[in-house]
Every structure is written in C-alpha cells, then in structure tokens.
Amino acid sequence: MKKLREFIIEKTIFLSGIASILFVLLIFLFLLLNGLSLFKTVNFKDFLLGENWSPVCEPPSFGILPLILGSLFVTLTAAIISIPIGIGSAIYIAEVAPLKIKEFLKAMVETLAAIPSIVLGFIGMVTLVPWIKRIFNLPTGLTALSGAILLSFMALPTIISITEDALYAVPKAYKEAAFAIGATHWQAIHRVILPAAYPGIFAAVMLGMGRVIGETMAVMMVTGNAPLIPKSLLVPVRTLTATIAAEMGETVAGSEHYFSLFAIGIILFIISFIINITAEFFLHRE
Amino acid sequence: MNQKIKQKIAFFILFLSICLVVIPIVLLVIFIGIKGLPAINWEFLTGLPKQGMRAGGIFPAIVGTVYLVIGAVLFSLPIGILSAIYLSEYAKENILTRLIRLAIINLSGVPSIVYGLFGLAFFVIFFNFGTSVLSGSLTLGIMILPIIITATQESLKSVPYAFREVSLSLGATKWQTIKNIVLPNALPGILTGTILGIARAAGETAPILFTVAAFYLPHLPKSIFDQVMALPYHLYVISTQIPGVPDRMRYGTALVLLVMVLSINLIAIILRYQLRKKKRW
Amino acid sequence: MVEKKVEVKNLNVWFGQTHSLKDINLDIYDNEVLTIIGPANSGKTTFLRMLNRLNELQENFRFSGEIIFDHKNFFDFSVQELRKKIGMVFALPVPLPLTVFDNVAYGPKLHGIRDRGKLKEIVERSLRLAYLWEEVKDRLNASAFLLSGGQQQRLCIARTLACEPEIILFDEPCSGLDPVSTAKIEEAMQELKKDYTLVLVTNNVKQAARVGDRTAFFLSGELIEIERTDRLFTAPKDNRTEGYISGRFG
Incomplete structure (x- = not known):
C-alpha cells in the first residue's frame, strides 16, 4: 500500500518533471504545423528575403525582409544604448x-x-x-529610434542583474591579488574583474538582446509600424x-495570412532558442 | 596620483550610468502617479465602462485580470513545484535532466507573442476552448512555469542535504522526507517565486491578445469559457485603438495596472527579505 | 553463548573508481559495544553507512558481498524497515527544523504511531534514555535549534532511540563537542548498551578504550584487526594497529 502510493507519487513527479x-x-x-502551411503556396526564399510585406493586397505579398530589418535595426540600436x-x-x-x-x-x-x-x-x-518629433523636427515621432530607446530600457534589468552575478562570481582572491600589487580599485575592476567576468557579461548582453527582439507591445506602440525597409533611425519601422x-x-484562421504570422513565429522561436542556448553555454561553461 | 584621478573619472561615469537607469524609473512612477491619481475614485475602480470606454470604470478589466492570474497559477503551481521536486530530488545527472533544464531555459526565453500564437493554435483552436478565460489562463500558466520552477528549485536546494539524510536514516521514504521536511522549509521561497509569476502574468499583454482578451465587454464573465477584458489589454485599447478617450482615464488605467504589479512584486521582495533574516541554519 | 546480530561477509564498496572497503569480514554480537577506529579515509564511516543503507544515496555507489542481519539477508528487509531497526547518529548534530518534541516523535510518526498519548510516552522515555529529559522537559515545544551543541547531539540520540532500534550506529558522535558534553554522551552509551547493540565509529582512541567491548581497526579500506578492546590496546597483533594506537600516525 505504502509502496503503491510512493510509486504513484514518483510517477506524477516524473511526468511533471x-x-x-x-x-x-x-x-x-504547433508553430510548425501552422507556419509551414504557408510554404505550400509561398516560396521560402520569397518569404525570408522578399522586400514587400503586404498580406492583404491583391495579390498578397509575404516578404518579411522589411520586418527582419526593422527588428534588427531597433535591436542593434537598443544594444548600443x-x-x-x-x-x-x-x-x-x-x-x-x-x-x-x-x-x-x-x-x-x-x-524596472x-x-x-x-x-x-x-x-x-x-x-x-513627442520629444523625438520635436527634437528632430519630424513629421512623426513614431520611429525606430523611439522603439530603440524604449527597448534599451527594457533590456537593462536583464543586462544589469546577470552582469552583477557574473561580477560577484569572480573569486575574491583575484581582486585581493590586484590590491596586493598596488592597483587602485578601478584598475582592479577593469584589469582583473571585468576580464574574468567576461563570459557572464557576454551572456547578460545576449539575454538582454533576446528580451528586446521578443518584446512586442511597447515596440508596437512607438515605432509607427510601417513595413518598409528602414533607411534611417528616424523613420517608422x-x-x-x-x-x-x-x-x-x-486574419481568418487557416488563411495564407494567418499561416504567414505563424511562420514569423517560427523565426522568432528559433532566434530566441539560439540566443538562450548560447547564453546558457557562456553562463555554465564548466 | 594620476591613477587616482582616473579612478575618480571612471567611478563618476559608472555613477552617471546608474543615474540613467534609476532617474527615469522614479520619474515614470511619479509621472503616472500624478497624472493618474485624479482618475481614481470608487466609480472608476468598480464601475463598468461606458460610452465605448470613454467614460465609466474599469471593473471588468480588473476582474478579468484577477481571473486570468488565478487560472494561470492554479495550472502552473502544481506542475511547477512537482517539476522542481523532480529536478532537485529525483533527477540523476543524465541527458534527460539536461534536456529538461534546456527546455526550462528555452521556455523562459520564448517571446511572449509566440506564447500568444501557441495559445491560439493549441488551446483556442486545437482544443476548441475558444477565446476564453481557460485558454488565456493556460497560456499564461505555461509562460510563468519557468519562473515557478526556477524559484522552487532554488529554495529546495537551500534546504540542507543533512536534513534529508537524517529523515531517511530514521526510516522515512523519499516522499515522506520531501513532504515532511523539505517542502515546508522551502515554502517561503516557493511563495516568492509564485508571487513573481503572478506579477508577470498580470502585466503581460501579448499572450492574451488572441486567447482571451475582449475589446469591450461591459459585463463580468459567467464561466471559464467566456471572454474577459484584462487590464493590460484595456490600456492598449484605450491608448491606441479608440480616439477621444480622456487622458485622465488612460493614466488612471496605467496607474492601476502599475500599482497592482508593483505591489505584488513588493510583497515578494519583503517576503524574501524576511526569509533571509529568519534563516536558522 | 553470544548471539551474532550481524555477519558481514566479503564486503566490498566502490564509489566510482575508488575502492573504499576491501573484503571486510566481521561479526557484530548482540548487546555489545563495537568501536571502530582508524585514520581519516580508512573506510570506517563508509562501513557504518553501509549498515544504515545510506551509501546508496550516492549515485556512483557499488558493492559486493553479503550481510546477514538477524539470520536473514540484509537486503530482504525494506530500506525503511531496516533503517528503523538500525538507527544512526551522525557526526554533527543535525536537529530537524522542528520542535524538540517533534524531532523525537518524527520516527514513531513515520512508523504509524498517531496517538498523542503514546507519542508523549515515547518522547519522554527516549529523552530520559539520552540523559536530556531534565534539561528540556519545559521546552518541548521550542525549536530544536535553540539547544546547545551537546544537547542537540543527545536530542539526535533520543530521536534515534524513539524508533526503537535494535542496533544504534554512532558516527563520531562527539567530534564537534566539548569534553563535558562528550562525557554525558559516553555516560548515555554505557547505559544504552544494556539494551541495545552499539557500533561506535570514533577517531578518538581513548574513547574507544573507554567505551568499547571490542574494537576494530580499519586502514585504507581494510579491516586490519578486530579484538577485545583490552587485548587490542595492550597486545595488538598487527604493528600497524600498534602504530596507530600509540599515535605514530593518523
């Protein structure tokens, strides 16, 4: 009786595990099931590298290059900030x-x-x-730059907390050794601690960027959402x-347009997968 | 001497960068507080929206968010805790365990909008739950699962191994040991993780866009198969989709959401602080 | 005629590549105090943990050989039953994060005793046997962590006694304690050996001489010598034993 109970509990725990x-x-x-249906009618290359995203026009066009570049533009700028x-x-x-x-x-x-x-x-x-609009004297403030500034803000907590952990993980002895040979605190930080924490900091940056690429609502509200290949930071993307x-x-469930949004979901899933695996690799290298 | 000046400059730059983080946060909270406070009154908090959401209250959105959060926790808490127990108490160091860890890391990194897509394809359409509290809760539940698992695992790990050994040496089974000794002592940590999960679920918009959220629904849901309004989505709707909503209402809604999420977080922070102080071993 | 309580035959234990116990053959008699001495890493604690089946909690554990307990195969007992019958007291006092009362009542509750009156009786008897009752009878509901180190260790002994074991294993139970606490625990052991079989692992040779009926000397995973304590200390057969007890190494 006791054995049976223990057995059932262990199996339940395993299944949850x-x-x-x-x-x-x-x-x-489920992303694949829906997303791949798009490629029955649309060529994969036209999807990935097509320069025109107009899914509701006649005939529709499903090129996501402008969207990829839009994400990339905003993400890279956010990274720089x-x-x-x-x-x-x-x-x-x-x-x-x-x-x-x-x-x-x-x-x-x-x-935050x-x-x-x-x-x-x-x-x-x-x-x-409104500030961006006024400062750069633009027809609209809904720009890639607005998105990038906002997103950089959202990436900060991730970058800060993981970098902090990486700094704490550097053995105290390193810092003491630097002090022992007469280094200032700042010298100890940038000559000894930062280099030792480098893999963790790299992971922090990766995860911060993962957060940025995946962010949806905030970016949608400030970037203007024009599906055009961006030529500068001061245009809508x-x-x-x-x-x-x-x-x-x-969209109507089961339409080409519906499938194409799932296909975008596949791309996002794969990007986040790669980012997280890479970051994990750098965080736990031993 | 030269080195000392260099250090001063460097530390000043570091100080500036933390200012760039902290000052906007403080300003943001104060700004929303000042602009939103005038909107807050009994009618706003407990009334139904009127005139196409340009007047009235946000009660259905508050209730909707509460329902969603409860549903999400009901789903993910048992799975999350058991999953953490598996990882920290039962799992051996093998490929399966590594795969599970990888999956958890991956789940925590999946963009929230992708959860929305999944919820739509899996719960709304495949299981035919429709856009409903059920679909939304399950979607949010899966999203906060990694938060709960990670927090639980950490607090299980903080229970000293010697306690387990003693319990086993007295003739307890593994499960008796977990139930009597490990879980009760990990409880505060689990609670903290759960609260953080709740805060996350309450504030997310993208996962509920296609799975539950109603644009405008001036009554309360009657069953888990009903749609609901939700605070974050309501804020999105009144600030981008509907012209002519008074600013007061937008800021008021933002304030309510912000206070809700931040106070839930505050509870978690206080709990964790108390916990650190009280540790007896 | 003394009864054999435990017979260990050709016991070998490995952890991964490390061969921790090598061909151990020894008997433990009913109602004796067997002390096991030896330097660090001699395998004495591993041997003790074998009898409480704690070694198998480690993933890379392997063993060969045979153990007979009460004339039956050791491994025919369920783990829980065996651990109830062969209790263990660890090197460092580890009270469970419960009250004094619940610490002692933990084992009996596990083994199905629910009746409050019965539990009280067991707790009092166990605490008395461990020479702790007078000191804690007024704070049974206080956290066990509030007791002193020596009291905590006697609490752990009481907790083991409450399971009504037949054998009690002590793994260097005084290693973290001051001389006064040590004396109290030795006193408790003298009393306990009337009713129980005790196995005491210690790295304190003098303690072995004081408490043990027989003493076994382990070195590098081998049993070098097992003999009546007075004989082992006065006329050791092996000169490694002599070297150890006279303090030349260890």
Missing part, C-alpha cells in the same frame, strides 16, 4: 555603491523589470514620441513581433 520538454515541443510543433549603461550600472552596484545604496539600487532595477511592457509603451507614446500582434486579429 518532463512537462517543460513537452511544452517546448508542443509550442514548436543599453550595453554600456547596463554594464556600467552593474559595476557600480556590484563594486562601487555603499551597502545601503546598493540595496536601494537593486530594488530599483527589480522595479516588473513594470509591464504595456505601461512602458504607453509612457513612451505620451512622452518619448515594423518589427517581427509587432506584425504578429497587430495583424493576427484581422
């Missing part, structure tokens, strides 16, 4: 800040991580967008994620 694998497979499977600020902040929190301030700063970073993206998007829409969010509501 593998649930994560099951869900990942299900997600991928958020990487130095994020790493700098992490160093400040981990190495420079006095204990009391440190706790406060960490709480602030956690707060917790703010729903829709709230950030809303704030971006009512503050950032549309990202992969925003396309799905904006258009799924108007």
Whole structure:
C-alpha cells in the first residue's frame, strides 16, 4: 500500500518533471504545423528575403525582409544604448555603491523589470514620441529610434542583474591579488574583474538582446509600424513581433495570412532558442 | 596620483550610468502617479465602462485580470513545484535532466507573442476552448512555469542535504522526507517565486491578445469559457485603438495596472527579505 | 553463548573508481559495544553507512558481498524497515527544523504511531534514555535549534532511540563537542548498551578504550584487526594497529 502510493507519487513527479520538454515541443510543433502551411503556396526564399510585406493586397505579398530589418535595426540600436549603461550600472552596484545604496539600487532595477511592457509603451507614446518629433523636427515621432530607446530600457534589468552575478562570481582572491600589487580599485575592476567576468557579461548582453527582439507591445506602440525597409533611425519601422500582434486579429484562421504570422513565429522561436542556448553555454561553461 | 584621478573619472561615469537607469524609473512612477491619481475614485475602480470606454470604470478589466492570474497559477503551481521536486530530488545527472533544464531555459526565453500564437493554435483552436478565460489562463500558466520552477528549485536546494539524510536514516521514504521536511522549509521561497509569476502574468499583454482578451465587454464573465477584458489589454485599447478617450482615464488605467504589479512584486521582495533574516541554519 | 546480530561477509564498496572497503569480514554480537577506529579515509564511516543503507544515496555507489542481519539477508528487509531497526547518529548534530518534541516523535510518526498519548510516552522515555529529559522537559515545544551543541547531539540520540532500534550506529558522535558534553554522551552509551547493540565509529582512541567491548581497526579500506578492546590496546597483533594506537600516525 505504502509502496503503491510512493510509486504513484514518483510517477506524477516524473511526468511533471518532463512537462517543460513537452511544452517546448508542443509550442514548436504547433508553430510548425501552422507556419509551414504557408510554404505550400509561398516560396521560402520569397518569404525570408522578399522586400514587400503586404498580406492583404491583391495579390498578397509575404516578404518579411522589411520586418527582419526593422527588428534588427531597433535591436542593434537598443544594444548600443543599453550595453554600456547596463554594464556600467552593474559595476557600480556590484563594486562601487555603499551597502545601503546598493540595496536601494537593486530594488530599483527589480522595479524596472516588473513594470509591464504595456505601461512602458504607453509612457513612451505620451512622452518619448513627442520629444523625438520635436527634437528632430519630424513629421512623426513614431520611429525606430523611439522603439530603440524604449527597448534599451527594457533590456537593462536583464543586462544589469546577470552582469552583477557574473561580477560577484569572480573569486575574491583575484581582486585581493590586484590590491596586493598596488592597483587602485578601478584598475582592479577593469584589469582583473571585468576580464574574468567576461563570459557572464557576454551572456547578460545576449539575454538582454533576446528580451528586446521578443518584446512586442511597447515596440508596437512607438515605432509607427510601417513595413518598409528602414533607411534611417528616424523613420517608422515594423518589427517581427509587432506584425504578429497587430495583424493576427484581422486574419481568418487557416488563411495564407494567418499561416504567414505563424511562420514569423517560427523565426522568432528559433532566434530566441539560439540566443538562450548560447547564453546558457557562456553562463555554465564548466 | 594620476591613477587616482582616473579612478575618480571612471567611478563618476559608472555613477552617471546608474543615474540613467534609476532617474527615469522614479520619474515614470511619479509621472503616472500624478497624472493618474485624479482618475481614481470608487466609480472608476468598480464601475463598468461606458460610452465605448470613454467614460465609466474599469471593473471588468480588473476582474478579468484577477481571473486570468488565478487560472494561470492554479495550472502552473502544481506542475511547477512537482517539476522542481523532480529536478532537485529525483533527477540523476543524465541527458534527460539536461534536456529538461534546456527546455526550462528555452521556455523562459520564448517571446511572449509566440506564447500568444501557441495559445491560439493549441488551446483556442486545437482544443476548441475558444477565446476564453481557460485558454488565456493556460497560456499564461505555461509562460510563468519557468519562473515557478526556477524559484522552487532554488529554495529546495537551500534546504540542507543533512536534513534529508537524517529523515531517511530514521526510516522515512523519499516522499515522506520531501513532504515532511523539505517542502515546508522551502515554502517561503516557493511563495516568492509564485508571487513573481503572478506579477508577470498580470502585466503581460501579448499572450492574451488572441486567447482571451475582449475589446469591450461591459459585463463580468459567467464561466471559464467566456471572454474577459484584462487590464493590460484595456490600456492598449484605450491608448491606441479608440480616439477621444480622456487622458485622465488612460493614466488612471496605467496607474492601476502599475500599482497592482508593483505591489505584488513588493510583497515578494519583503517576503524574501524576511526569509533571509529568519534563516536558522 | 553470544548471539551474532550481524555477519558481514566479503564486503566490498566502490564509489566510482575508488575502492573504499576491501573484503571486510566481521561479526557484530548482540548487546555489545563495537568501536571502530582508524585514520581519516580508512573506510570506517563508509562501513557504518553501509549498515544504515545510506551509501546508496550516492549515485556512483557499488558493492559486493553479503550481510546477514538477524539470520536473514540484509537486503530482504525494506530500506525503511531496516533503517528503523538500525538507527544512526551522525557526526554533527543535525536537529530537524522542528520542535524538540517533534524531532523525537518524527520516527514513531513515520512508523504509524498517531496517538498523542503514546507519542508523549515515547518522547519522554527516549529523552530520559539520552540523559536530556531534565534539561528540556519545559521546552518541548521550542525549536530544536535553540539547544546547545551537546544537547542537540543527545536530542539526535533520543530521536534515534524513539524508533526503537535494535542496533544504534554512532558516527563520531562527539567530534564537534566539548569534553563535558562528550562525557554525558559516553555516560548515555554505557547505559544504552544494556539494551541495545552499539557500533561506535570514533577517531578518538581513548574513547574507544573507554567505551568499547571490542574494537576494530580499519586502514585504507581494510579491516586490519578486530579484538577485545583490552587485548587490542595492550597486545595488538598487527604493528600497524600498534602504530596507530600509540599515535605514530593518523
């Protein structure tokens, strides 16, 4: 009796244990089932490299190159903004800040991580967008730059907290050894601690960028959503994620348009998969 | 001397960068607070939306979000805790375990909009749950699963191994040991993780876009197969889809959502702090 | 005629590539105190953990050989039953994060005793046997972590006693304790050997001489010598034994 109960419990625990694998497979499977249907009628190359995204025109065109470039543009710009600020902040929190301030700063970073993206998007829409419009004297403030600034903000908590962990993980002895030969605190940081923490910091940046590429609502509210190949940072762009969010509501289940949004989902899934696996590799290299 | 000046400059730059993070957060919270507070009154919090959402309250959206969160937790908490127990108490170091870890990492990185697509294809269409509280809850539940698993695993790990050994040495079975000794001592950590999951589920918009959210539904749901309004989606709708919504209402909605999510997070932070103070071993 | 309680035959234990116990043959008699001495990594703790089947919690554990317990194959007992009959006291006191009372009542509850009155009786008897009752009878509902180190170790002994074992294994139970606490625990052991079979692993040679009826000397996973304690200490057969007890190595 006791044995049977123990047996049932252990099996239940095991099944729950593998649930994560099951869900990942299900997600991928259902993206594939729907997304691949697109390629019965649309050539894969035309999909990936086509320069025209107009799914509701006659005849429709499903080229996602503008969307890929839109995502890439916004993500890279966000990276340029958020990487130095994020790493700098992490160093400040981990190495420079006095204990009391440190706790406060960490709480602030956690707060930022917790703010729903829709709230950030809303704030971006009512503050950032008009500012960009005025500063650059543009017809509209809904631009790639607005999206990038907002997204860099959203990448910060990820970059800061993982970089911080990487800095803490550097053995104390390294720092003490640097002090022992007369280095200043700053020399110890940039000559000894930063190089030792490099793989972790790299992972932090990767995961931060993963967050940016996958972000949907905030970016949709401030980038203007024009599916055109972007020529500068000051024009509207549309990202992969925003396309799905904006258009799924108007599609008919089972239509080409519907399938094409799932096909975009496959691309996003694969990108996030690669980013997370790479980051994990750098985080746990031993 | 030269090195000292260099250090001063470097630390000043580091300080500037943290300012660039912290000041906008503070301003943002204050800004939403000031602009949103005038909208907050009894009618706004407990009333139904009127005149195509240009007046009235946001009660259905609050209730919808609460339902979704409860549903998500009901689904993911048992699976998440058991899954963490498997990983930390039963799993051996083998390929399957590594695959599970990989899957959890991957689940935590999947973009929220992709969860939305999955929820649509799997729960709404394949299982034919329709756009409903059920579909939305399950989608959000899978999304917060990695948060709960990771937090639970960490708090299980923090229970000293010696306790398990002692319990087993007295003739307890593995499950008795987990149930009597390990779980009760990991509970606060599990709770913290769950609360963080709740905060995440309450604030997400993309996963519920196609699985549950109703654009405008001025009454409360009657069953788990009904659509509901949800706060984040409501904020999206009134700030981008409907012209002529008074600013006051937009900021008010943003404030309610922000306060809801941040206070849930605050509870988790306080709980974790208490926990660190109380550790007896 | 003394009864053989446990017979160990050709016992070998490996952890991965490490051969931790090599061809151990020894008997444990009913109601004796067997002490096991030896330097660090001599396999004495591994031997003790074998009798409580704790070694198998480690993934790379393998063994060969035979153990007879109460004239039956050791492995015919269920793990839980066996661990109830052969209790273990660890080197460092590990109270469970429960009250004093619940620590002692933990084992009996596991083995199906629900009745509150019966549990109280068992708790009191076990605490008395461990020479702890007078010190804790007024704070049975306090956290076990509030006790001193020596009290915690006696609590652990009481907790093992509450399972009503036949054999009690002690794994260097005094290694973390001051001389006064050590004396109290030795006193408890003297009392316990009237009713129980005790196996005591210790790296304190003097303690072995004080408490043991027989003493076994382990070195590098081998049983070098097992003999009546007075004889082993006065006339060891093996000069490695002599070297160890006279403090030349270890």
